[in-house]
Amino acid sequence: MYILGLNAFTHDASAALLCDGKIIAYAQEERFTRLKHDPSFPWNSIQYCLNEAHISLKEITVAAFSWSPFHKLIPRFLKTFYNIGGGIPRLKSQGSKWLDIINVKGILEKHGFEGKFYYVPHHNAHAAACFYSSSFLESAILVIDGVGEHATTSLYHGKANSINLLQQYYYPDSLGLFYAAITEYLGFKNNDGEGKVMGLAPYGLPEYYNKMKDCLFLNQNNYKIDTSYFDFAHRWFTKKFEKEFGPARIENEPITEHHYNIAASAQKILEEKIWHFCQELKRITQSDNLCYTGGVSLNCQANHFIWSRKDFKTYYFFPAAYDAGTSLGAALFAFKDILNCSDAYSFEHVFWGPAVEKKHGALLAQQYSLHVQESNNLYEQIARIIAHGKIVGWCMGKTEIGPRALGNRSILADPRKPEIKDIVNNKIKKREPFRPFAPTILAEKAPEYFHTKEPSPYMMMTLPIAPEKINEVPSVVHVDGTCRVQTLERQFNEPYYQLITEFHALTNVPMILNTSFNKAGEPLVSNEQDSILSFINSDLDVLVLAGLIITK
Template identity: 30%
Template sequence: MNAPVYVLGTGLSHNGSAVLLKDGRICVGIEKERLSRIKHDGGNDNLAVQYCLDAEGIQLKDISLVVQCANFEIPDRNQYKGKRLFAEVKDLKIIDISHHLSHAYSAVGTSPFSECAVMVIDGCGSPLDQFIKLHPEQKQYVSPEILNETQMVCEKDSFYHFDGQKLISLMKDFSKMAEKSDSLFSLPTTQHSIGGFYATVSHYVFGDMDDVGKLMGLAPFGKSGIYDFEAFEFKSGNLFVNEDWKNQFTNPSKGYEYFKINFDYYANVAKWAQEQVEKAVLKCIQNRLKQFPHKNLCYSGGVALNAVANAKLQDSKIAENIYFEPAAADNGLALGCAFYGWLECLNMPKVPHDGNTCFGKTYSDDEIEIVFDKNENKKYKYKKFFEENELVNYCAEKLNQGKTIAWFQSGAEFGPRSLGRRSILAHPGIEAMKDHINLDIKFREDFRPFAPAVLKEKVGEYFVKGRNSPYMILVDKTKPEYLEKLKNVTHWDGSARVQTVEESWNPKFVKLLTAFYKQSGIAVLLNTSLNKKGMPIVETPQEALDLFEMTALDILVLENYVIEK
């Protein structure tokens, strides 16, 4: 029997990660922040790489190929922000690829398509000189005016065709970097990117750029039509940011108290920015598909996490089938690196992906009991359930009574959304539950929304479009007759970022939802990530117990073990 072929992908920009393929299938993957416990952590990849090796029970010598990607440089194999594990294995082959190519391969590798178009839109990709050094044959796809540019320019958006084996570049747009200054709107991104624009507005509204998703959560509270100027314009098929819009906004947030006093103002700004992004994304992709039509579209890059724009894109019927990459931001670069190694470098056939996006390791009963046996944890009395049905019925009963549950099951999700493996769960309709979780468990702003997790076959009953949305990456509208029952998971404007729960890779969560449905009459649960503000999603049983202790969570479920306060 032949030994398995392992390909390791590693992303070294912010939101670093590592992914291991075994014979073309993902066997393990992890984001570095889950291990270092530093939000958006990147740089040296030892933690994430070692996690993958340990989870699979192999060593570096067992790996056939490593593919890596960093944003602004080509990393040294032995040293990158500290000594690297690869320094010990001199004959291990390591290949470098560019930023947008990594995003694109992460999408095609996990998509259901054997052939498709691929769109990548983000804040900033690889610099032009690095891109050409890595892929000299693709110089022909870069316009002469960009090639002659004397300032630093970086990837802004890229469009590809995937033929079932390899990606072919069709169009690439580059932009100058935004000038660094003390200006309110200074950015570490390209000057004309959708992602950069969104991050700028987020900084204006909240005072930080690390959590731009908050802007999407604030936008439903705003009103359309307050501002009548445009942020973007298209020239010769390329997208540009108008600088004039910055002159319209002169009241940046001065902290959370100031934000709350001026809430309506900032909500209207967020609404305007969100609508600008929706129009820009649609126009950009329409332009590319008009030149290179295809019925299947993959979409990746940080901007592809905008669930509202994604829904508009799907509703536009711009393509028959659209796959939104669940780990569309830089945490997905390692995925793309690994698939590039398998498909492009080793020239191996694409292996169909089962739709799963949970690539973390599973913790054994012994590992969980070791945590409970620590002296500081002996104050908690745990109960072990030996029958899965008994466990889910018990938890469903508690949820129906209004208890909050930390739900820790199997291997963790890869990407920004908790999908029922590392989740906080609660009743979707009990009065004030949303405020309680924001205030006493998540310790975050009270306007922040929560997602409804719904049984896949029931989504059309509760939501207008009834979209299939297994990765919580599309919004829908809650039907009017269910607004009261789903008040904790419906935004101010009636929208909801829905997760349809798949039995094929989330069977225990389906069982819990089914049990809750039988007891409550509602096939929906409030689902949010198992963390608090500023904290990466928990990875280990000990971290879950620590979070349980520091918050107002009522119940912690670690696999088949239950503890209660």
């Protein structure tokens, strides 16, 4: 039985394919179109999934879409019109999106689809992707994003082959939209710059915490957005907000201490409220496990905050927690909750996207007049290149799912060299200098640097580094003494593990600086041409493509 999961028309369109409950392929449309967060119908991703299974759309048994167009939309439209002030233009814009969603089955049928079709409520898709990809047979589940059809925060209890909704909070009362508004206020773009706000926060102090908290009417068990401060339909924040907190920063203006403190205050509010939801879930479910997902769960600092409170024994953060992951969630929800199938599902790794091939890479490199070399000791040679201060583009095997490079589409550098951070930010990534970089560390060595055995395979949590290790790896330590760490086990990614093992043998440092292989504003590179063009148009020193060593 083949199940095709889809997400489209909002942002981060994607497709996932299951065969008898096991993942065959997954792809995000932006990786093909090169348009970051591309919302268009994911035909490229669908075709990739079908090709991986050697089937046609006609052979799909079930298709599931990660939005339900009739799920509590009327209350959201009314609130948009009356409370948020979007008016008729906003309603027309939203209505057009939902008309596209209503027509999804018809779009598929025009191209040969003959199977059953299901709409899956958006937060159900988030919850299913997280819970069914975890190793838990039972777990509390927390979903927090900007907004689904109407829900903004959802609490579930997952048991074996079903997820049960416990509580929901609705638009416009949204932690995700609150943080997006702060993102816009600080001069960054919502749905893209929230990570920048997270990176800014440790530079400041939460001096505006009490005043900002009043904007949310926070209490232990509930919260409300004061819409006199926020306008999610237009400018995100109102003149009243600016009167309280000062004029908004315009893009490219200098970042001041005031901006650092605004970010720190918003971050503290976010962390505390997420923790309140965790406490509520623990009280209701009495579970030892927590699955946490939705776009807000990409905030690594907040994840560390709730993990450090230890309300649960085990935490699982889904790597594709944003909307791109809901295509997989829709497929899994259809398989488990709708069709009541009980087959075991195993999420063994994250490398489900298009692969790069050595032959094609060599041909393209020659067309661009690049030098190509094959090596019998690839990992040792590249480890030496990195240890000598060179910066390497690393494009191997299949693309990872999610927004973060986990060792197959990465830019790699030496974490020991303090100047590397500025070089990568300014000359290669071309992004703001305050943004930190992550280390990938051999899992067995992580306790020596982070004083915990907690695995972090998907780079979803910051951890404080041991003080005596800060000067050893300064280019991956943020201003607050934390690292957004990826712990790596051999079976997760053998080639990447071998490279870091060789680097460890050369330097006695069991980690490497790892950042996504892309420039600011672009998606991760996906295929051979993406990586070669990115290499040519940047100051990268070396490109490793499908095992080939390529230089200019």
